[in-house]
Amino acid sequence: MSLTRQLISGGFADLEKSARFLDAPELASVDRERLLADLAHAADPDLALQSLVRLLALRPQLRSLLDEPEPATLPLFRLLGASEALAEFLMRRPEHLDLLTTRLDPEPEAVPAARLRADLLSAVDADPDAPIPVAGRSGPDAWVALRVAYRRLLADLAIRDVCALDPLAYLPAVGAELADLASAALDAALAVARAEAATVHDPAEIAAVRLCVIAMGKCGARELNYVSDVDVIHVIDTADDADAPALPDEKAVAIGTALAAGVARVISASAPEPPLWEVDANLRPEGREGPLVRTLASHLAYYQRWAQNWEFQALLKARPAAGDLALGERYIAALAPLVWASSEREGFVESVQAMRRRVGENIPARDRDRQIKLGAGGLRDVEFSIQLLQLVHGKVDESVRVPTTTAAIDALAAAGYVGRADARQMGHHYRFLRLMEHRIQLVRLRRTHLMPDGDHARRALAKALLAPDEPLRPAAEALMHEWAHIKRDVRALHERIFYRPLLNTAAHLSADDVRLSPEAAQARLAALGYGDPRGAMRHIEALTAGVSRRAALQRQLLPVLLGWLADGVDPDAGLLGFRRVSEALGTSPWYLGLLRDSSSAAERLCHVLSSSRLITDLLEVEPEAVAWFGHDEELVPVPFAAQWAEIRSKMSRHAGADAQMRLVRLTRRREILRTAVMDACGLLDQEAVGRSLADADRAAVLGALHVAEREVFGDPADRRDPPTDLLVVGMGRQGGREIGYGSDMDVLYVHDPRPGADPGEARRAAEAIVARIGALLQQRCTPPVLAERPLILDAALRPEGRQGPMVRTLSSYREYYQRWADTWEAQALLRARPLAGDDGLAGRFVDLVDPVRYPSRFDASAVREIRRIKARVEAERLPRGADPSRHVKLGRGGLSDVEWLVQLLQLQQAARIEGLRTTSTLDALHAAAEADLLPHDEAAVLEESWTLASRVRCGTIIWTGRPSDVLPADRRALEAVARWCGYPPGSAARLEEDYLRLTRRARAIFERRFYGE
Structure with a gap:
């Protein structure tokens, strides 16, 4: 080659x-x-x-x-x-x-902090055995000796680091040793500074001043970079032994200032050997404008009176690093109560969040895409998220009071404040980002946090991240791809955790409230409005007892949830409901994590549990539905076609009518619950509620029809052609897709014998199917829910009423409607809508009834008949003793008034106005206004009255679990219904006033338009 x-x-x-x-x-x-x-x-x-x-x-x-x-x-x-x-x-x-x-150990041990200190103190001829550094050599020679000794130790560590078999796992040890090395350098520099100060101050007075260098930031947390400013705060005190001279505070501060300035000079001033790093004291009280050193009492006074929120966040990392460590420990102990109570300060969480946003906004545009530390998805996102969690929860939980970020992530996960999977991901990504930062800084020992430019530099960085024996991957491209993936993950975790609503609420709770001690908790429960604080405490104790992770999470969540439950109408019922749902979910790992992490799930759940008996009961038997509260994509109405496709798929995998109908009933119950939850969360208006509930009922009827046909006709693969086709037609509110929770279903049954079929056989088959459909749908789900009603099919609107046959042929309907139909039957057909059965038969039925319900001529006698029937309904069907002004269905200005007026207009005008040919009350009302059959302002009043009456009707069954058509008189029930209708807390009287006023206006319009002016 x-x-x-x-x-x-x-x-x-x-x-x-x-x-x-x-x-x-x-x-x-x-x-x-x-x-x-x-x-x-x-x-x-x-x-x-x-x-x-x-x-x-x-x-x-x-x-x-x-x-x-x-x-x-x-x-x-x-x-x-x-x-x-x-x-x-x-x-x-x-x-x-x-x-x-050096001969490398496969698993090298870190150099102990004491040895690092001894080596650097020896380099400046200071006594390494003295607990507090005493004077050593002074002058530039001492500075050089210290810096050379430091760099030798740094090179030794770097060799172990770059040769590590698992660089990510070794990273925390590297950060800790770098911090210990910096602390040793500060101690050695202090020894030199004492020697140099003796040329100006009395050595006895210098010896009398106790100075501790408090390391902050990464040095304080023992997770230092190869090159970083070392943030420090200086605290002084005077010796208390009899031989030391008594010094006034002014003199002690002057000597302490000389020593602190000397330390910075020894570390950072120009000399034949380059400086180590900058000693940065700008985190001290008052920053650059404040004195360089303070007494412990002065520090404490400042933090008690003047410190800003960010200063307490900075103190999370504070650690006595050099000098008089006993003084440093007193400093930490004195300030700790202030640090861990800081989250209770007004606007604390918001100020921390705002500071993180400012950090990102101040990144120069040219560096934004290269920032490993400050940019979106960078180190600061992890650090701010973890620090905020620590400050909020650490006020009562000492297990999370750890300064090192990686250790804090583990502690927060162990205590349940961060999910285990999130913690693993965050910990890995944080170490990877820190390792990149280390390798970039190591090249020239320069303080930088930017991804290098150019393929060569990035290829070298990619290889530096690998273990020595790890095969090289495609370098620059793979590195950038992995970094982009990590940034996305970190940003998503940051936004989910850092902006978690529980943080803001938990931050404002006192330590006693968070601890849930029995005495404090009962007092708080009473103050929040719980009617039975002792009973509530029993629920709390049952939820939080033990040492399991589940109990720990409950202890974390409940102090916040108790307040949100108290915002509802019945906090006691809400807490009981929370216990029931929690016990139903058992140890499901996602449940409590969802409530902890979701931006809306916990508050939504609390609102529902303390405001709805019906939803609470349904959640107890469908507890997995709690997952919907945190995922808006799950809180979308499932269309009828999708429900039916799901039912068909499930039925194909289960044999037997009982198993198949159980799936149908469970699907219906699930969709009713989904609709109620969406309704409770304000995601549906009343029209959408009616449509969603009607679709769930329709899918259930279609499922029951298929099961019944299979029972009567046999398996589709084996049976002969059925003798007849069947159709289920929805009537009333079901036909108009404007039902409420727990509504029965008004229906007609139509069958049409097939050519050549025996009429008697066709009739018997149709009757058997109809009877079976009703029986199948009337069964309850298993397990049953007290507040859940099975679907009852009511065929009372059929020709000849309850005296007529349950199911008729299409031709029989044609003959009846042409010869015998009353005016009220034409009116009832206005909301007839095919629901389930043969599509061809559905079309033929609609063609049959359209001329009946949309007559070309509706004469005066028919109008008088409609008016007579309405008056009779008001007189006979209103329950004895009911207040007509409060009955939402049959009362003055209620549902019946609006619907009868709209239906009269349809009977009179639908033949010529196409918009009136609809089964929907509101659609027909809008069409009437557009056609100038009603003034727009009157139509708006009628719509508002109809909608509010529908909301009241739904709100009543949601609150009690039982249907009712009366505006509640009980104040608590009225308050619950008001909340359901969208009113703010404390609006029971306002709802009552609005309802009575609105229905009076609607009744006046009804009487004028229905009975004639």
């Missing part, structure tokens, strides 16, 4: 330059094949080759290392291919080249 091909296959980019380096005299006696194989382990083989030649020029004895077996050369090539800056350090300080001959 040619050299050019070898270089290309080895991952080299600059082929000409690399070929020249391979011909350098320093490599004259080196086995080129072996060298190229070794260079293949380097993330950037071009960089590794160039650095190798330069090092050999300085230290020819390094040449012998190249003859060692491959494991021995791995540190050399992995480090030189990963970090140009550390290679340059070794060139500057060749006495440290022995690092490259």
Whole structure:
């Protein structure tokens, strides 16, 4: 193979330059094949080759290392291919080249923090055994000694890092050791600063000042980057031993300031060895404008009175890092109560969320798509999400009070505040993003968080992310694809967790409220409006007892849910319903996670449980439906065709009428529940509710018809042609697709014997099918629901009423309607709509009844007959003792008034006005207004009255689980119905007033238009 091909296959980019380096005299006696194989382990083989030649020029004895077996050369090539800056350090300080001959342990242990501290203190001639750093050497020589010792330890860590068999798993240990190394550097710098301050201040006074450097940010959390500002806060105190001089606060602050400034100078000022990093004290109280050091009392006073919300978030990571660690521990202990109570501050959650948005908005446009740290789906999204969860829940749960992000993710998952799958995904993605950041910074030891430009740099980064023995994937493209995938996942997790509504509500609860201690909980329950606080506590104790994850999640959720349940009409019933639903779902892993994570599910569920007996009962037997509350795509009416396709598919897989009808009934119950939930969530208007419920009933009737036909005629594959075709026709509200919850179904049955069939056999078959349909649909679901009503088919509107045959032939209907039909029967046919059966027969039936219900002539006598019947209905059918002003169906201005007026107009005018030929009351009302049969303002009043009466009727059965046609007089029931009708809390009287006013106006219009002016 040619050299050019070898270089290309080895991952080299600059082929000409690399070929020249391979011909350098320093490599004259080196086995080129072996060298190229070794260079293949380097993330950037071009960089590794160039650095190798330069090092050999300085230290020819390094040449012998190249003859060692491959494991021995791995540190050399992995480090030189990963970090140009550390290679340059070794060139500057060749006495440290022995690092490259390190024999790697397959599972290297981290260097203990005490050893790092001892090494760096020894470098500046300070006593490593002193608990508080004492003066060491001073001046630039000490600075250089510290920085060289630091970089040696940094290079040692980098070698272990880039040679790790699992870089992602090793990442937390790297971050911790980098933070410990920074803390050791601060301690050593403090020793130097004490020596240098002695030239200005009395050494005894310097010794009397206790200074602790509090590490913040990533250093405080022990998850530091290779190159990062080290954020610090300085706290001082004076020694309390008798031999130390007494110092006034002003003097102690002056000495402390000199020491703090000295530490920054030792670490960051110019010297023959480059600075380590910037010591950033801008997180201190008052920021750049505040004093560099403060006493503990001054710090405490500031945080108690003046600190902003973000300052408490910053203190999550605070850790005593250098100096007087005992003083630092007192600092942490003093501020901890303020940190963990900070989420109760007004607007805390919103301010944290706003700060995250500002961080993203301030990214320069040119860097937005390259930001690993600050951009959407970057490190900050993970960190802000986790920190907000910690601050909200950590006020009572000490298990989540951990500073390291990866450890905090695990702690939050263990406590149930984050789902296990989400935590695994977030933890992996966070480590991957941090590993990318580490590898990018390691190249030149520069503080950057940007994805590099160019394929070569990205290819080198992709290879640097792999273990040494992992085969190289397609580099640059694969890296960018994986990064894009991670950003999408992280952003989605961030938006789901960071903007979780539970956070905002939980943040405003006191610690006692969150803990749910019996005394505090009962007091809060009473204050929230629970009628039986002791009974509510029994439910709470049953839900939260034990140490299971489920109990932990319930303890997390209930303090918030109790408030949302209390916003409903009956919080006690709502809490009982929550317990019943929770017990029905058992240990289902998705349920409590949905309530914790969803932007709307928990609040919606609480609203429903405390406002609806019917939905609560249905949810207890259909608990999986709770998943709908968090997924709006599930809260969409399922069209009739889709329901029927599902029923047919399920029936084909089950034999036997009982099994098949059970599926039909369960599908109907599910769709009634879906409609009720959508209605409760405000996603359907009254017209859509009626259509959705009617479609569920229609699908059930069609299913029952198929089961009945199979029983009577036999299996379709084996039976002979049936003797007759059957049709079920919906009448009344079912025909108009404007039914309510629990409505019966008015029907007509039509059959049409097939040519050549025996009429008697056809009649008997039709009667058997009709009887079986009714029986099948009247059975209840299993398990039964107290508030659920089976579908009752009522054929009382058939010719001759209850005295006539249950099912007639089409020709019999034709003869009856032509010769004997009364005016009321023509009126009833206005809402006749074929539901189930033969399509051809349905068309023939409609052709038959259209001339009857849309007559070309409707004379005065027929109008008088309609008026007489309406008056009789009002007089005879209104229940004894019922208040006509409150009866929503038959009362003044109610459903009956609007429907009879509309139907009279249809009988009079539908023959000439096509828009009136509809089974829908509201569609016909709109058509009447468009045709100037009614003034638009009157039509609007009638529509509003009809809609409100329909809502009241639905709201009553939703609240009680029982049908009723009366506007409730009981205040609680009236409040529940008002809420269902869309009124705000406390509007029972307003609903009553609106209903009575509106129906009075509707009645006046009805009387004027129906009985004549």
